[in-house]
Amino acid sequence: MIGEGTLALDPLVVGVIVAMALVTALTKVGGLWVLRRIEVSERLEAGLSVLPGAIVIAILGPELAAGGPAEWSAAGVVLLVMWRTESILLSLCSGVGAVVLFRAIV
Amino acid sequence: MTGFDGSDADHDPGDSADRPTDGPVEETRSSDGESVTFSREGVRAGFLTCLPVAIGVGGYGIAFGMLARQAGLSVAEAALMSATVLAGAAQIVAVELWAEPIPVATVVLTTLAINLRYSLMGAALGPWLERLSPSRGYGSLLLMADENWALTMRELKSGSGRGAFLLGTGIAMWVFWVASTIVGATAGGVIGDPARYGIDFVLAAVFVALAAELWEGRSTLVPWLVALATAVAAAELVPGRWYILLGGFAAAAVEVIRHDR
Numbered sequence: 001m002i003g004e005g006t007l008a009l010d011p012l013v014v015g016v017i018v019a020m021a022l023v024t025a026l027t028k029v030g031g032l033w034v035l036r037r038i039e040v041s042e043r044l045e046a047g048l049s050v051l052p053g054a055i056v057i058a059i060l061g062p063e064l065a066a067g068g069p070a071e072w073s074a075a076g077v078v079l080l081v082m083w084r085t086e087s088i089l090l091s092l093c094s095g096v097g098a099v100v101l102f103r104a105i106v
Numbered sequence: 107m108t109g110f111d112g113s114d115a116d117h118d119p120g121d122s123a124d125r126p127t128d129g130p131v132e133e134t135r136s137s138d139g140e141s142v143t144f145s146r147e148g149v150r151a152g153f154l155t156c157l158p159v160a161i162g163v164g165g166y167g168i169a170f171g172m173l174a175r176q177a178g179l180s181v182a183e184a185a186l187m188s189a190t191v192l193a194g195a196a197q198i199v200a201v202e203l204w205a206e207p208i209p210v211a212t213v214v215l216t217t218l219a220i221n222l223r224y225s226l227m228g229a230a231l232g233p234w235l236e237r238l239s240p241s242r243g244y245g246s247l248l249l250m251a252d253e254n255w256a257l258t259m260r261e262l263k264s265g266s267g268r269g270a271f272l273l274g275t276g277i278a279m280w281v282f283w284v285a286s287t288i289v290g291a292t293a294g295g296v297i298g299d300p301a302r303y304g305i306d307f308v309l310a311a312v313f314v315a316l317a318a319e320l321w322e323g324r325s326t327l328v329p330w331l332v333a334l335a336t337a338v339a340a341a342e343l344v345p346g347r348w349y350i351l352l353g354g355f356a357a358a359a360v361e362v363i364r365h366d367r
Binding site for chain 2: 029062100
């Protein structure tokens with residue numbers, strides 16, 4: 001069903017959105033809340049410090065594995081541009097441009 | 107276009123330790139000794155640093171808006187979801203699950219599962235956010251999404267002590283996420299297939315760029331390989347988005363074990 005109303009707010013839809021917002025808010029503040037209440041050892045801190053990159057890789061790995069040569073090559077382009085220029089915007093644009101190009105070729 | 111370095115260099119002129127060094131990062135234990143501030147300047151720095159990323163995420167927001175509209179949500183409903191949930195992957199999966207009647211439990215539980223990683227990410231910011239008042243710390247976290255979390259992590263690890271950085275990046279994310287959702291939902295069916303314009307690749311591109319940023323040299327290799335192997339295997343074997351959490355946990359666990367040596 002394609003909703004026609006641009007500004008329509010269905011009560012059930014709003015309810016589901018509010019529920020989504022609540023569980024999401026809970027996940028966002030939950031980690032810090034727990035952390036404030038327990039003592040963190042140096043060992044655990046070392047574990048936490050690798051989380052940023054590890055989660056990025058955990059999201060990225062399956063995402064790229066589901067792609068094909070076009071996506072892999074475009075990811076290489078992003079990496080290369082990022083390495084050279086350190087500009088997020090430039091590497092994003094190159095990557096998106098590259099994926100469109102590679103998809104057309106492959 | 108100046109990237110991160112420009113905004114870093116603009117401020118704290120007296121602090122030469124401000125710039126991250128490229129050497130092996132030895133225990134970024136900024137929790138000791140160094141103060142964490144919460145200033146307007148920090149908000150501004152975060153906003154400006156996140157701006158190019160937020161613009162990139164806008165491409166993703168347009169895709170979400172279009173998907174939401176196709177799933178039957180109105181522009182107002184799509185915008186409301188973006189404004190209150192602010193979690194790209196979860197929102198896109200949610201509208202993919204959307205049907206008539208709405209599978210409420212599935213949508214809410216899947217949202218929870220996808221976003222559980224935010225607890226880990228919030229905890230990773232803990233050493234700095236703990237030093238702010240609860241309202242500032244928790245309030246900033248509400249605006250946390252993947253991309254601005256990574257930028258904030260990088261900033262705070264560099265030792266700048268800008269506690270308001272997360273809030274600034276969050277504001278940039280929120281503004282562009284909501285605005286691009288409205289654009290996408292309004293454009294609706296006008297643009298046909300997001301894949302034709304490479305919009306579906308924006309998320310992957312953002313993460314490749316962030317991975318390049320987060321690379322800390324050889325010490326990063328083992329935890330990243332563990333995360334990669336775990337996530338790819340779990341994505342095949344476990345339903346939903348649990349693989350993200352599993353990958354993160356596995357890497358952290360390995361690092362905790364390795365810490366002795």
